[in-house]
Amino acid sequence: MAYLDGELPTDQATEALTHLEVCLECQTLAADFRRVSQELMAWEVTSPGVGVPSEINAALEERFQREAPKVISPRLEARVMTSRWVWAGALAIVCVAVGLELTLTSRNRNEGRSTAYPNMASIEQYLMPDRNAEITLARSAAPAAISSDAKILVLGRRGYETAIEGKNGFVCIVERSWMSPFNSAEFWNPKTRVPGCFNPAAAGSILPLTFKRTEMVLGGASKAQMIDSIKAGFDNKDLPAPGPGAMCYMMSREGYLSDALGHHVPHLMFYFPLTDKSSWGADLPDSPVTLNPQFQGGPEPITEFVIPVGKWSDGTAAPVM
Amino acid sequence: MTSDEALMLEFQGGSRAAFEELFARYHKPLLGFFGRRLNNLERAEDLTQETFLAVIRAASRYEPRALVRTYLYGIALKLLAAERRKVLPSGSSGQSPPEPQTSGTPECVLWVRQAIEKLDAADREILMLREFEQLSYSDISELLRIPVNTVRSRLFRSRLALKSYLEPPTRNDRAETPSAGEQYPGKRVIQ
Numbered sequence: 001m002a003y004l005d006g007e008l009p010t011d012q013a014t015e016a017l018t019h020l021e022v023c024l025e026c027q028t029l030a031a032d033f034r035r036v037s038q039e040l041m042a043w044e045v046t047s048p049g050v051g052v053p054s055e056i057n058a059a060l061e062e063r064f065q066r067e068a069p070k071v072i073s074p075r076l077e078a079r080v081m082t083s084r085w086v087w088a089g090a091l092a093i094v095c096v097a098v099g100l101e102l103t104l105t106s107r108n109r110n111e112g113r114s115t116a117y118p119n120m121a122s123i124e125q126y127l128m129p130d131r132n133a134e135i136t137l138a139r140s141a142a143p144a145a146i147s148s149d150a151k152i153l154v155l156g157r158r159g160y161e162t163a164i165e166g167k168n169g170f171v172c173i174v175e176r177s178w179m180s181p182f183n184s185a186e187f188w189n190p191k192t193r194v195p196g197c198f199n200p201a202a203a204g205s206i207l208p209l210t211f212k213r214t215e216m217v218l219g220g221a222s223k224a225q226m227i228d229s230i231k232a233g234f235d236n237k238d239l240p241a242p243g244p245g246a247m248c249y250m251m252s253r254e255g256y257l258s259d260a261l262g263h264h265v266p267h268l269m270f271y272f273p274l275t276d277k278s279s280w281g282a283d284l285p286d287s288p289v290t291l292n293p294q295f296q297g298g299p300e301p302i303t304e305f306v307i308p309v310g311k312w313s314d315g316t317a318a319p320v321m
Numbered sequence: 322m323t324s325d326e327a328l329m330l331e332f333q334g335g336s337r338a339a340f341e342e343l344f345a346r347y348h349k350p351l352l353g354f355f356g357r358r359l360n361n362l363e364r365a366e367d368l369t370q371e372t373f374l375a376v377i378r379a380a381s382r383y384e385p386r387a388l389v390r391t392y393l394y395g396i397a398l399k400l401l402a403a404e405r406r407k408v409l410p411s412g413s414s415g416q417s418p419p420e421p422q423t424s425g426t427p428e429c430v431l432w433v434r435q436a437i438e439k440l441d442a443a444d445r446e447i448l449m450l451r452e453f454e455q456l457s458y459s460d461i462s463e464l465l466r467i468p469v470n471t472v473r474s475r476l477f478r479s480r481l482a483l484k485s486y487l488e489p490p491t492r493n494d495r496a497e498t499p500s501a502g503e504q505y506p507g508k509r510v511i512q
Contacts, residue, residue, distance in 0.1 A: 001473070001476065001477050001480065002458070002473055005451070005458070005476075007457065007458050007473075032484050033480050033484070035484075036480055036483050036484050036487060037452060039429070039433060039487055040433055040437075040452045040483075042430050042432075042433050043429075043430050043433045043434060043437075043453075044430075045352055045353040045356030045357060045362070045365065046349070046352075047349075047352055047362065047365075047366060052341060052344050053370055055370060055374065056344070056370060056373050056377070059374050059377045060337060060340060060377060063377055063378075063380065064335060064337065116325075116390075118350045118454070118455055119346070119349050119350060122345070185455060224429060
């Protein structure tokens with residue numbers, strides 16, 4: 001269970017994962033516990049209250065009046081900056097360590113490790129103010145031979161908008177954190193930027209999921225409401241099954257998948273109706289194929305296999321896994 | 322994004338904007354913390370506010386030894402304990418506390434709440450701190466002053482129990498209780 005909570009050190013997590021792959025009893029228990037966590041998400045408490053209440057404002061005023069300097073002293077500023085650098089350094093070390101130590105399956109392993117994003121941040125933090133930068137980032141998902149003729153979408157306040165029309169049926173887009181599994185601790189990480197370039201089959205069958213989740217997030221839906229709506233969407237066929245041959249390029253070296261994975265490694269993703277990972281030999285020793293738990297019935301009935309590739313979309317060599 | 326700890330230090334140094342950012346980040350989580358434990362949205366709002374007031378009053382003494390979120394939930398747990406001490410003796414007033422305002426499917430919420438309420442109180446607190454507040458084992462251990470291994474074992478126990486409480490009724494249960502379908506509506510919605 002500590003493994004599911006991301007509480008094990010890397011070596012023990014690897015051992016736990018190895019065991020989990022062969023132990024049906026533990027697989028069942030892990031699935032049960034994930035389901036329990038998912039069901040608990042239904043219990044949200046909300047309030048119409050917005051802004052800082054007057055009592056707190058009054059306390060703030062009192063504090064600021066009582067304590068003289070309203071500007072940060074050089075010493076304190078240095079302390080703050082030091083603190084920021086310490087945090088940034090720590091984050092960088094974590095990212096490097098994770099990048100070196102973990103395989104693609106570690107995406108699942110790291111769920112729950114971060115506790116920094118319990119709620120959605122302000123929408124501004126998820127948007128990219130520079131539209132051209134988002135277009136460039138979206139295109140970086142695939143080699144130029146593919147992405148230069150692809151349709152490009154960018155995220156606006158009301159959802160994804162077409163920035164550039166395409167010619168080859170591919171669609172490039174920068175996904176945000178809410179495309180993570182619903183039980184991911186980084187579901188609301190506003191730093192997440194995941195460039196993907198979907199082939200025509202995936203653009204017609206997988207991207208609607210991105211649009212659906214995004215539309216609900218921007219509409220203020222809770223996770224429980226999103227899960228309900230997605231399930232209903234599949235039940236009544238509003239949401240399609242993965243099209244034959246649906247796949248996506250994720251080869252950008254500029255993306256930021258999560259705090260745990262950072263830029264990660266260039267890879268390709270392949271989508272199927274919900275299936276067992278053994279059908280592709282995923283996650284077996286020395287298999288280059290891993291199961292991405294992004295969907296996997298939670299609630300989307302889609303299985304996603306990932307295969308790392310050796311080069312970034314710009315042709316430069318990728319780090320060795 | 323600026324870390325909570327850096328924001329706290331900036332607030333300590335006189336930045337109102339830093340406090341407002343912390344407020345924006347933690348108002349809803351703290352409201353959820355109190356709301357789920359008290360089933361009284363009005364008191365939950367009050368105690369959330371009191372938590373922030375305590376932060377303001379103690380800002381000059383803040384030391385970045387622990388995560389801000391652990392610090393905040395530490396304050397919240399103390400306020401919650403005080404609230405429970407106040408409420409319990411007069412709990413027989415006959416007036417039910419108002420229901421918290423919840424989003425999502427109400428039947429699901431009711432179903433989850435009922436299941437959680439069946440847990441042993443100590444186990445329930447550990448489970449809630451992990452599942453809703455997303456605190457780490459060591460944070461929970463520190464806040465509740467119990468060993469990490471105890472956190473781990475109780476969490477396992479409470480998840481197992483919760484799993485059984487959240488399972489749909491058996492055929493026999495349904496036969497014995499004609500309205501069972503209404504009692505477990507959440508299972509129709511969230512599997």
